[in-house]
Amino acid sequence: MLRKLGRGSRAVIGRLVRAPRKGSVVVIEFSDGMHEYVTTPVKRVLRLAGREVFYIETVNSRYRLEVRSQDLAMDGTMGAG
Numbered sequence: 001m002l003r004k005l006g007r008g009s010r011a012v013i014g015r016l017v018r019a020p021r022k023g024s025v026v027v028i029e030f031s032d033g034m035h036e037y038v039t040t041p042v043k044r045v046l047r048l049a050g051r052e053v054f055y056i057e058t059v060n061s062r063y064r065l066e067v068r069s070q071d072l073a074m075d076g077t078m079g080a081g
Helices: none
Strands: 001-003 028-029 036-038 042-047 053-058 062-066
Touching: none
Parallel strands: none
Antiparallel strands: 001 062, 028 036, 042 053, 053 062
16 A cells, blocks of 8 residues: 555555665556556655555655555565665
């Protein structure tokens, strides 16, 4: 689940396609397989220790990303950017 931080934001729920990594975009694919949510390029990634919760700062927004299932596992390389 990806949620933009701030007032009136709603959650984006789907399959994480790309790991949050500095310089790349975060892509969430919706269950219909035809649509996706794409962020602007990532500036920073912060992961909460021992949890699958990430705070992501992009060029123009901030997000909280919660990975709820291991089958959504990203390619392993997480770190602060």
